[in-house]
Amino acid sequence: MKILIFCVLATIISGCTKPASKATDNSKPAPVTSQTTAVHPVEPIPTEMTETRERKEIKTRALELLLGGKYDQLDALARTYRTSKECYGDGMWKLREVYNGMIPGKQSPDSEWEKRLAGIHHRQSRLG
Numbered sequence: 001m002k003i004l005i006f007c008v009l010a011t012i013i014s015g016c017t018k019p020a021s022k023a024t025d026n027s028k029p030a031p032v033t034s035q036t037t038a039v040h041p042v043e044p045i046p047t048e049m050t051e052t053r054e055r056k057e058i059k060t061r062a063l064e065l066l067l068g069g070k071y072d073q074l075d076a077l078a079r080t081y082r083t084s085k086e087c088y089g090d091g092m093w094k095l096r097e098v099y100n101g102m103i104p105g106k107q108s109p110d111s112e113w114e115k116r117l118a119g120i121h122h123r124q125s126r127l128g
Contacts, residue, residue, distance in 0.1 A: 062101030
């Protein structure tokens, strides 16, 4: 085993001590002419991953149903993801996005929280 470790280390060390290759004298930079085209950096184009887009769609749909008083449809949406147990690649359930859609962001004003809580309380009062 010691011999194997020694061989591996010797190979790594010898590979790190090779002298850098020298450039040939024949390599000259291209002359700058008036016909040289300028290269512009490419602007990145933001793209949205399918999974991210789907998460946003589920949240938006859940919020629309809650604020629109369409509680039966909201229940059906949650039931669909609860029954299917569908998950994303990171292991998170799609059902989680239904619930997340009903929760305002951290920077949301109190009025947004109150509006959503009123929808939830209204739903609870209809249940019993």
